[in-house]
Amino acid sequence: MVRKIETALAQAGRKPVKSYGFVNPKLVRGSTVLYPDMAAKRATGPRVLEPVEIYGLYGNETHFALEAAIAEIEGGLHTQVTGSGLSAITVPLLAYLKAGDHLLVPDSVYGPTRSFCDGTLRRYGVETSYYDPMLTPPALAPMFRPNTRVLFTESPGSHTFEVQDIPALAKLAHTRGAKVFLDNTWGIHHFQPFSHGVDVSIQALTKYPGGHSDIILGAVTVNSEEDWRWLRLGALELGNYASPDDCWLALRGLRTLHVRLKAQEAAGLRVAAWFAARPEVARVLHPALPSCPGHEIFRRDFTGASGLFGVVFQPRFTPEDVVRMVDALQHFGIGASWGGYESLVLPTTGAIRRSEGTGVFEGPLARFQIGLENVDDLIADLDQGLAALRGA
Numbered sequence: 268m269v270r271k272i273e274t275a276l277a278q279a280g281r282k283p284v285k286s287y288g289f290v291n292p293k294l295v296r297g298s299t300v301l302y303p304d305m306a307a308k309r310a311t312g313p314r315v316l317e318p319v320e321i322y323g324l325y326g327n328e329t330h331f332a333l334e335a336a337i338a339e340i341e342g343g344l345h346t347q348v349t350g351s352g353l354s355a356i357t358v359p360l361l362a363y364l365k366a367g368d369h370l371l372v373p374d375s376v377y378g379p380t381r382s383f384c385d386g387t388l389r390r391y392g393v394e395t396s397y398y399d400p401m402l403t404p405p406a407l408a409p410m411f412r413p414n415t416r417v418l419f420t421e422s423p424g425s426h427t428f429e430v431q432d433i434p435a436l437a438k439l440a441h442t443r444g445a446k447v448f449l450d451n452t453w454g455i456h457h458f459q460p461f462s463h464g465v466d467v468s469i470q471a472l473t474k475y476p477g478g479h480s481d482i483i484l485g486a487v488t489v490n491s492e493e494d495w496r497w498l499r500l501g502a503l504e505l506g507n508y509a510s511p512d513d514c515w516l517a518l519r520g521l522r523t524l525h526v527r528l529k530a531q532e533a534a535g536l537r538v539a540a541w542f543a544a545r546p547e548v549a550r551v552l553h554p555a556l557p558s559c560p561g562h563e564i565f566r567r568d569f570t571g572a573s574g575l576f577g578v579v580f581q582p583r584f585t586p587e588d589v590v591r592m593v594d595a596l597q598h599f600g601i602g603a604s605w606g607g608y609e610s611l612v613l614p615t616t617g618a619i620r621r622s623e624g625t626g627v628f629e630g631p632l633a634r635f636q637i638g639l640e641n642v643d644d645l646i647a648d649l650d651q652g653l654a655a656l657r658g659a
């Protein structure tokens with residue numbers, strides 16, 4: 268029976284019969300799996316593409332429960348959980364690419380993805396070219412080479428929130444024989460990757476699915492058996508593993524994801540609109556606002572927003588003024604990551620790594636993650652933060 272996202276989040280991955288009747292899946296920890304006899308061992312040994320307990324490293328029913336849930340939420344066929352959001356990026360890149368291949372990556376990509384491309388992949392003979400995330404297919408087409416194997420996308424981009432035209436870019440990539448990877452962490456269930464042409468969808472479960480800033484976890488989802496072979500066998504060869512405790516917590520996080528996200532989306536929009544009306548602000552980089560590059564694509568392709576966005580301050584302010592504002596805030600933690608229940612802020616001007624001559628903004632930037640606190644409290648805090656920015 269077809270179920271909508273709220274129902275899927277409440278039910279996916281649960282099999283009470285397998286959990287002594289309890290509501291939630293079991294938390295299983297283990298390395299060795301014991302077999303009753305050699306016939307049983309021989310029967311399970313080759314079934315590495317299935318959710319079967321063979322050896323702890325290959326996953327157990329806690330992993331499989333989360334993988335089934337994420338596959339359903341992403342609208343895909345199979346999911347592989349990974350030890351972190353970053354390894355949900357590096358594992359499939361290593362699984363699909365080989366020496367001599369070429370990879371296209373948006374200039375707005377998450378910084379550690381860029382470090383991996385410029386470090387490990389380069390050392391292993393894979394060349395990366397960075398492209399402007401807002402390029403149209405005709406403008407991007409000349410950057411494809413005969414050996415371009417992957418078009419990597421991240422929408423919206425890290426720190427600068429450009430929303431990419433994934434369906435159009437995917438069409439181009441497929442005509443050139445390249446696979447389309449998407450870091451779908453911001454979009455979560457608001458962007459359905461496979462109905463928009465994506466082949467490999469990546470989620471940092473550390474963020475909203477975890478939701479409580481207490482786990483590190485990732486997931487990679489694919490929508491064909493052929494892609495599953497590439498991904499699953501690559502992940503096994505690399506020794507990828509995710510903590511069952513973290514998988515169990517992510518499953519628990521999924522049950523409340525919809526209400527948390529709805530509240531954080533609404534609060535984020537209120538704060539973003541408040542910022543947009545302030546004279547200290549040049550532009551708000553929130554995909555749901557027209558001031559964000561790709562806003563029209565967001566309206567076409569997404570069913571909602573998260574509570575993470577950027578603010579560009581007026582050029583008269585310096586990065587040091589922004590630091591003064593950040594230090595003055597009382598309700599915002601200063602820290603990396605996002606998707607937890609608590610509000611965070613991070614000055615991001617220095618974090619933007621771009622090809623020469625791109626990624627230049629009117630003034631200094633900061634990134635805000637809006638949590639579940641009272642929005643009036645947050646706005647009052649930001650008001651006094653802006654006074655500190657002005658040096659008042």
Ligand SMILES: Cc1ncc(COP(=O)(O)O)c(C=O)c1O
Nearest residue numbers: 351352353377452471473484604
């Ligand atoms: C867009 C995006 N992708 C991936 C990651 C990596 O997730 P993790 O911190 O679990 O490695 C992050 C982390 O901030 C992120 O913002």
